[in-house]
Amino acid sequence: MSINEQIISSFPVKKVAVIGAAGRMGRWFTHYFAQSKALRVSVYDKSKFKFRIPECVDRCNTIRDCVEEADFVIICVPIESIVSVVKECLMYMKEGAALSEISSIKKQVFNVLRSARKDITCLCIHPMFGPATKRSRIIKNLLIPVRNRAKEMRYLRSIFPRSKIEVISDPDLHDEYMAVVIGLTYYLNLVLGSVLSKLDLRTMKKVAGTSFGMQTMITESILNDSPELVTSLLRENPFNKTYISKFLAEAENIQKLVSGTDENATKRIVESIKSRMNKLTDTNKSYLDFYRAIEYLKTFDNKK
Structure with missing residues (x-):
C-alpha cells in the first residue's frame, strides 16, 4: 500500500x-x-x-x-x-x-x-x-x-x-530531554561552526578524514536552519542553561587536563568517559554504524 x-x-x-x-x-x-x-x-x-x-x-x-x-x-x-x-x-x-x-x-x-x-x-x-x-x-x-x-x-x-x-x-520532561537532544547539539555545533568559519575550511575538508567530514556535515546542516529558529531553540527552553553550563564545565575540566603536564590524567578521563558510555550504549556498534552510514552516503553520491 x-x-x-x-x-x-x-x-x-x-x-x-x-x-x-x-x-x-x-x-x-x-x-x-x-x-x-x-x-x-x-x-x-x-x-x-x-x-x-x-x-x-x-x-x-x-x-x-x-x-x-x-x-x-x-x-x-x-x-x-x-x-x-x-x-x-x-x-x-x-x-x-x-x-x-x-x-x-x-x-x-x-x-x-x-x-x-x-x-x-x-x-x-x-x-x-x-x-x-x-x-x-x-x-x-x-x-x-x-x-x-x-x-x-x-x-x-x-x-x-x-x-x-x-x-x-509530561511537558517538563520533554523540554528537559530536548535541552540535550536539540539545545546542546545546536549549541556545540554553533560553537564549532564559529571556529571553522574563521579557518580555511575548504583545504581542511580536502585533507580531512571521515570523522571530520561527518561532523562538518552535521554542523553545516544545522546552520541551514534560519537564524530565528536557532535562536528560539537556544533561548526559549529554560533547561538549556543547565546543560550548556554542564557542557562548559566539562570542557573546562578536559581543557585543563589536555593543557597540563600529567599525560596519565588525560588518559584516565578518556577511559572514565568511555567506561560510562559503554554502560549506556554499545560504542563498538556505533563505530560500525558510523562507517556503514559513510558507505551508504558514498553509494548515494555515486548514483547522482
Missing part, C-alpha cells in the same frame, strides 16, 4: 487546515496531506509563500477562514507564537474537531491544550524529523498525552500510519 493510500484509508477526517504553512515544516505538512485526493486542505500564513501551493489546496486570508470548517488543524508556527496562535484557532474551531501543534518546547502550550474546550481533541506532538525528510519514509513523532493517551495515540497513528511514536509523560 502506498503512503497516499494509507492516508486515505486511515485518516478519520475530510478537511485539514495547516497554520504556518509558508514555513518549512508547514510546507512539509501541506504537501503531505495534499497527497490524498480524499482530503480538502486549507492553509494560512501571515508570511509570503515562497513555494508553489498545490492546486488542490485552498489558501485562506485569516486563521478563522482556515480553521472554522476543518476537522483537523495542525499548527506549525515559531515557538514564540505558538501559544497565541493555538488560542486563536481554538476560538473558531467547530465542535468535535481536533488540533495538533508541533513546537519544540511544550510547557506553556501544553497548559493551553489541557484547558481547551472538552469537545476538541488536542494533540501535543513533536515531529523528530526535518522538512527535507521524504514523506514516504518512516518517521518518528513524540507524543505528550494531554487528556486521553490511548485516544491521542490512535489519532496520531491515523495521521502517520508509518510513524514510530515515543510517548513522554
Whole structure:
C-alpha cells in the first residue's frame, strides 16, 4: 500500500487546515496531506509563500477562514507564537474537531491544550524529523498525552500510519530531554561552526578524514536552519542553561587536563568517559554504524 493510500484509508477526517504553512515544516505538512485526493486542505500564513501551493489546496486570508470548517488543524508556527496562535484557532474551531501543534518546547502550550474546550481533541506532538525528510519514509513523532493517551495515540497513528511514536509523560520532561537532544547539539555545533568559519575550511575538508567530514556535515546542516529558529531553540527552553553550563564545565575540566603536564590524567578521563558510555550504549556498534552510514552516503553520491 502506498503512503497516499494509507492516508486515505486511515485518516478519520475530510478537511485539514495547516497554520504556518509558508514555513518549512508547514510546507512539509501541506504537501503531505495534499497527497490524498480524499482530503480538502486549507492553509494560512501571515508570511509570503515562497513555494508553489498545490492546486488542490485552498489558501485562506485569516486563521478563522482556515480553521472554522476543518476537522483537523495542525499548527506549525515559531515557538514564540505558538501559544497565541493555538488560542486563536481554538476560538473558531467547530465542535468535535481536533488540533495538533508541533513546537519544540511544550510547557506553556501544553497548559493551553489541557484547558481547551472538552469537545476538541488536542494533540501535543513533536515531529523528530526535518522538512527535507521524504514523506514516504518512516518517521518518528513524540507524543505528550494531554487528556486521553490511548485516544491521542490512535489519532496520531491515523495521521502517520508509518510513524514510530515515543510517548513522554509530561511537558517538563520533554523540554528537559530536548535541552540535550536539540539545545546542546545546536549549541556545540554553533560553537564549532564559529571556529571553522574563521579557518580555511575548504583545504581542511580536502585533507580531512571521515570523522571530520561527518561532523562538518552535521554542523553545516544545522546552520541551514534560519537564524530565528536557532535562536528560539537556544533561548526559549529554560533547561538549556543547565546543560550548556554542564557542557562548559566539562570542557573546562578536559581543557585543563589536555593543557597540563600529567599525560596519565588525560588518559584516565578518556577511559572514565568511555567506561560510562559503554554502560549506556554499545560504542563498538556505533563505530560500525558510523562507517556503514559513510558507505551508504558514498553509494548515494555515486548514483547522482
